[in-house]
Every structure is written in C-alpha cells, then in structure tokens.
Amino acid sequence: MSDETLTIGVLPLGRPTFDIGFAEEMLSGMLEDLGACGHRLVGPGTLLMDAASTEAAMAQIEAAQPDRILILQVTFTDAAMTCRIAEVFDQPLAIWAVPEPRLGGRLRLNAFCGLNLASHALGLRGRLFSWRYAAPGSPGRENLFGETPMVSPLVAQASQADPASGKALLDRLRGKSIARIGAHPDGFDTCAYDSGRLAALTGLTVTGFDLSELFSRAHAAPAAAAGDLRCAVEGTVSGLDEVDQGELDRSLRLKLALDGMKAEGGFDAFAIRCWPETFTDYGGAVCGPASMMGEARVPCACEADVYGAATQLLLQAASDQPVFLVDLVDMDAADNTGVVWHCGQAPVSMADPDAAARATLHTNRKMPLLFEFPLKPGTVTFTRLSQAHGRQSLVIARGEMLKREMAFTGTSGVVHFERPAEEMLGRVIDSGLEHHMALAYGDHVAALESFAAAAGLPVVHL
Template sequence: MSSETLTIGVLPLGRPTFDVPFAEEMLSGMWRDLEASGHTLVGAPTLLMDAAAAEAAMADIKVQMPDRILILQVTFTDAVMTCRIADSFEQPLAIWAVPEPRLGGRLRLNAFCGLNLASHALSLRGRLFSWRYAAPGEGPLDTLFGATPMVHPMQPAESDADPAAGTALLDQLKSKSIARIGEHPDGFDTCAYKPDRLQALTGLTVRGFDLSDLFDRAHAAPSKAADELRQAADQMVSGLDQVDQPELDRSLRLKLALDGIKAEGGFDAFAIRCWPETFTEYGGAVCGPVAMMGEARTPCACEADVYGAATQLLLQAASGAPVFLADLVDIDVSDNSAVVWHCGQAPLSMADPDAVKEATIHTNRKMPLLFEFPLKPGPVTFVRLSQAQGVQSLILARGEMLKRDKAFTGTSGVVRFERPAHEVLAGVINSGLEHHMALAYGDHVAALESFAVAAGLPVIHL
C-alpha cells in the first residue's frame, strides 16, 4: 500500500453485450482489492454501461474532489467515455483492465482491447496515465497510484536496412486502392485516418461507399450465385446446416456484393464498418465473407480501419501470402504468451490442419457466418502502419504461433513473441498502439524494415 492515503474516484466501465454476471464478479474482486489498499474510494461497485450512468457517476465524484481518477476497464468499451473522463478531470488518471481465462469459449470481457483503445486515444491527446492489466488478487496496486503516470513514448529503433527492397514494396502500394464502406465507429480513434496523409505516405487511394450500397447490392445478388457460394462454403467448413439458414444466405450475399464492388472499381482491399449495422439493419455477419476475401488475396479490415487495410496490403506484398488483421486480446506474462483473435475471419489457410474448421455465429450478435478454428503453429510476423501519438511509424514484431487449442471462439491463436511477454505488454500500451495488427506466416521483418527506410518511417519493435 502507498504510504499516502488518497481519495480515489472510481469509474467501472462495462458494456451489456458481454458477460455481465462475470463482469460483476470481476468488479467485486477489484473493489475488494481497492478497499484493502487503504485508500478512500469515491464511487460505487456498479458497472456503468451507458453514457448517462457514467456522466452521473462523474458528477458525483467531482464534488468529492478526489486525488486520483481510476477507470476500471471491466469489459471492452470504446474510448468515448474514457476520453470524456480524461477531459473532465485534471487529476492523475489510471486504468485497470482484467484478463479472462482462455477456455475456448466466447470472449466474455475483452477488457484488454478496451485498454488498448483507451491507450491509443489518450496518446493522441497527450494524456499520460498509469495502468494495470491483472486479475483481482494479483499483487499490490501501487503502480496505479504513483505520483508520476507510467506511460511514455517509445523510442524508435535505428535501422540500417537497405531501402531497395522497400522501394519495390512502396511502388507496389502506389498502384493499389482501398474501398472504405461506412465510417469507423465512434470511440475507435484507432481506425481514423486522413486520406491526404495516407496517400502521401503510401500512394494508396481510397474511395468511400455507404453501407446501404453494400446492403442493396447484397439483397440484389442473384439467387443462383448465392446458392453456388453456399455450396462452395460447404466444402470449406463443417456445420453450415447448423446455423440459421436465412441469416446464412444474407451473410454469403455480402461476399457477392464485395466481389461486385471490387470488380467494378478494381479495388485491392476493403475497410468495412462491420458492426453493428450488418447485424441490426442487414441481418447477417460479414466475418465469413471477409475470411474468404482474405484467402483470395483481397484483404478486408474491420471497423472501417483504412490504415489496417493498408497494413494488410503491405504485409501481403512482403509475404506473398494471405494476411489476417487481428486484435491482441490477452497477454499472459506467466505463460509468456499472447492471444490474437478476431470474430471469425482469418483466412482458411491459417487453420491448424489438425483442427476442424467450423461454421459458427457471432458471439455477441448471434448471427452467422463466422469461421472457427485455432491458427496453425509456425513463425509469424506482425506489422502495423501506426498513427500512435499522432506520429506515423511502423510497428514490427516476430513471434511463434504455438500449437494450442483455441483460446476463444472465432479464429484465434496463442503466440509467443520474440521478446518477453511483459515487454510486449508494456510496449503495446505505452506506445498507444492501435488494436489491429496484421499477421502473416514467415519472417518478413527485414523486408518491412526496408520498406520503413524507403518510406521514411521510424520503426518500433515490440
């Protein structure tokens, strides 16, 4: 316990689309730890699951004039409320996020991704904060309440790579284009971009479409083409008959719509606002179609992440192989491993050959089509064209995908990074890195370092 007794304003953030009973269990454990710290707590051990509840809690805390503000990242949330809290309080800020067990089921909390989004958004605002990623009962809380926030900019690595190979990669990008369908969700600063800035860096061009255009094209797709795609999908994964068939048809039609947009515009990649409207307005998931597009070397980025799509094109050019844009959803220091995951959209060639590739539904929205399998073992390269802290850079990491059972539903893999897990954990949060990273099998770091030199980008190694 700190020698100084502080008044801590506590704001527990959550979202009702996750496992609320489990989140409340975690919150109870976090609150017990906070009470045991000896500090005075202002607030209540109640999940704040909408803006009105959070604003009311903030108002109650403000009149108590706390010494510190602590956000409890109990489940995933976007960064809207985190930024509102940061803007409303001048006091030192801290965030505590909790891990969850890798049991092969749904991501019940996905709190690490919330911490990741928060760190990026706060880095863009120049707001330093302390943080902790640990379960209740795991060690002291001193790091949350130090006088000096812990997050500092990471230092770029020096690179003496030959720019020749990188120039060739840069030239490849200059001839390519991305279709952006819809806008990125609120609170996903990780997916924001400025077209002129991206074009100046890579030469890539971007054209925008409304989501309604995608949906209209999907509804209008010929039934024969949808039936043929259904037959093809039946050869890719098992269990298509076990999901809702009208929803499956709508999902597969999104693939036909993307194919049509690609053919008409000559696009090389997509950045798609994949939720909530594909579920709430259209009635089918785009995840399975995205996996098919990626396998066919037309990578797609979720949440209209244009820099994510650009990163995929870069890594695909460097590797000559399909790529997967994944969330980093857990880092276990004790196991020296991490989990990369996305709902169900990894290219099928990345599946562990000993596992069954299955059709499934979205864990939160309960609609098909998603693919489910663990990623195959082997060396992998991670990369991100990043805008963390407002500075364009290239984030790189090597790793080894381990032969493990699936950690969570959807497509996921357990990876051991080249550097120790605790260093990767600190690097991701301290750098304010975006929550999407592209991965491909093989070691492509040298080619990507060469690209960074040719493009004039600083390199940060995780």
C-alpha cells in the same frame, strides 16, 4: 495500506454485449482489492454501461474532489468515455483492465482490447496514465495510485535497412485502392485516417461508400449465385446446416456484394464498418465473407480501419500470402504468451490442419457466418502502419504461433513473442499502438524494415 489516505474516484466501465455476470464478479473482486488499500473510494460501485450513467458518476466524483481517477476496464469499451474522463479530470489517471481465462469459449470480457484502444486515444491527446492488467487478488494494485504515470512513450527509430528492396514494395502499393464502406465507430480513434496523408505515404487511394450501398447490393444478389457460394463454402468448413439459414444466406450475399464492388471499382482491399449495422440493420455477419476475401488476396479490415487495410496490403505484398488483421486480446506473463484473435475471419489457409474449420455465430450478436479454428503453428510476423501519438511509423513484431487448443471462439492463436510477454505487454501500451495488427506466416521483418527505409518511416520494434 498506504501511509497517505487518498480519495480515489472509481469509474467501472462495461458494455451489455459481454458476459455481465462474469463482469460483475470481476468488478466485485476489484473493488474488494481497492478497499483493502485503505483509501477512500468514491463512485457508483456498479458497471457504467453508457454515456449518461458515466457522466452522472463523474459529477458525483467531481463533487468529492478526488486525488486520483481510476478507470476499471471491466469489459471492452471504445475509448470515447475514457477520453471524456481524461478531459474532465486533470488528476493523475490510471486504468485497470482484467484478463480472462483461455477456456476455448467466447471472449467474455475482452478488457485488454479496451485498454489498448484507451492507450492509443490517450496517446493521441498527450495524456499519460498509469495502468494495470491483472486479475483481482494479484499483487501490485498500489502502483495505480502514484503521481507519476507509468506510461513511457516509445520512440520510433529510423530504419537502418537498405531501401532498395523496400522501394519495390512501395511501388507495388502505389496505385492500389481501398474501398471504405461506412465510417469507423465512435471512440475508435485507432481507425481514423486522413486520405491525403495515407496517399502521400503509400500512394494508396481511398473511395468511400455508405453501408447502404453494400446492403442494397447484397439484397439484389441472385439467389442462384448465393446458392453456388454456399456449396463452395460447404467444401471448406463444416456446420453450415447448424446455423440459421436465412441469416447464413444474407451473410453469403455480403461476399457477393463485395465481389461486385471489386469487379466494378477495381478495389484491392476493403475497410468495412462491420458492426453493429450488419447485424442490427442488415441481419448477417460480414466476418465469414471477410475471411473468404482475405484468402483470395483481397484483404478486409474491420471497423472501417483504412490504415489496417493498407497494412494488410503491405504485408501481403511482403509475404506473398494471405494476411489476417488481428486484435491482441491477452498477454500472460506466467505462460509467456499472448493471444491474437478476431471474431471469425482469418483466411482458412491459416487453420491448424489438425482442427477442422467450422461455421459459427458471432459471439455477441449471435448471427452467422463466421469461421472457427485455432491458427496453425509456425513463425509469424506482425506489423502496423501506425499513427500512434500522432506520428506515422511502422510497428513490427515477430513470434512463433504455438500448437495449442483454441483459446477463444472465432479464429485465435497463442503466440510466443520474441520478447518476454510482460515486456511485450508494456511496450504495446507504451507505444500507443492501434488495436489492429496484420499477421502473416513467415519472417518478413527484413522486408518491412527495407520498406520503412524507402518510405521514410521510423520503426518501432515491439
């Protein structure tokens, strides 16, 4: 127990599309831990699922004149309410996110990704905070209550590489184009962009479309073409007969729509607002089509992440192979590994050859088509054209994908990074890194460093 009794305003954030029973179990453990610290806790003690309930809880806490504000990141959430909390309260701020076991099933909480989005959004606003990524019952909870924030923003360093080969990479990007389909979701500052700034950096151009354009093209796609595509996919993954056939047809038609937009517009990559509207308004997932497009060297970024699509084009040029835009969803100091994941859209050439790729459903929205497999072992390079803390930089990391059982459903892989996992975890949060990184097999660090030198970009080595 601390010598000083503090009033802690506690705001437990969650979303109903995750495993709420498990989330409530985690929340109960977190509150029990906090209660054992001897501080006065104020707040609802229940999951806050929307803006209205969070605003009401904030008013309750504000009236109690708290000494500290603690956000419990129990499931994934976007950063909108975190930023609202940071705006209302100027008291020291902390965020506690919880890990979940790697059991091969769905991401039940995905809380780390919520912490990741929050760190980026708060970094853009210059708001420092303390944080914790640990299960209830783990030591170290008192670190959340200090006056001095734990975040120490990383400083990007000028690249010392020879820019000569990097200039060739930069020239390969110039003149390429990205189709942005729909706007990025609210609270995803990680996916915001300025087309002029991106063009000045890379020479890439961006053309915007409404989601209705994609959906209308998909509905109009010939039935015969959709049937032919289904036959082609049957040769790549198993289990197509086990999913809803109407939803499968709609999903495949999204691939045909993207093909048509590429043929007409000459686009080299796409940044697509993939949820919720592809499910709620259209009725099929774009994840499987994104995998197929990526395999064909036309990368697709989720959540209309234009800089993510640009990063994929860069790493594809550096590696001369398909790339995969991943979320980092777990870091385990005891195992000294992390997990990278996305719903089910990795290029199938990245599948572990000992684990057959299968057709599956989106874990939250329960619609096809997604692909499911663990990533194959081998050396991997990660990178991100980043706008963390409002400054453009190139973030680079290297690691070894391990031969492991599937950590979570969809497409995922267990990575041993060059730095110890605990140090890597701290650097990800301190950097304010966006939640999407591009992954390619092989060691491409030297090429990326040379690109950074040619583009005048400082480098952050995670």
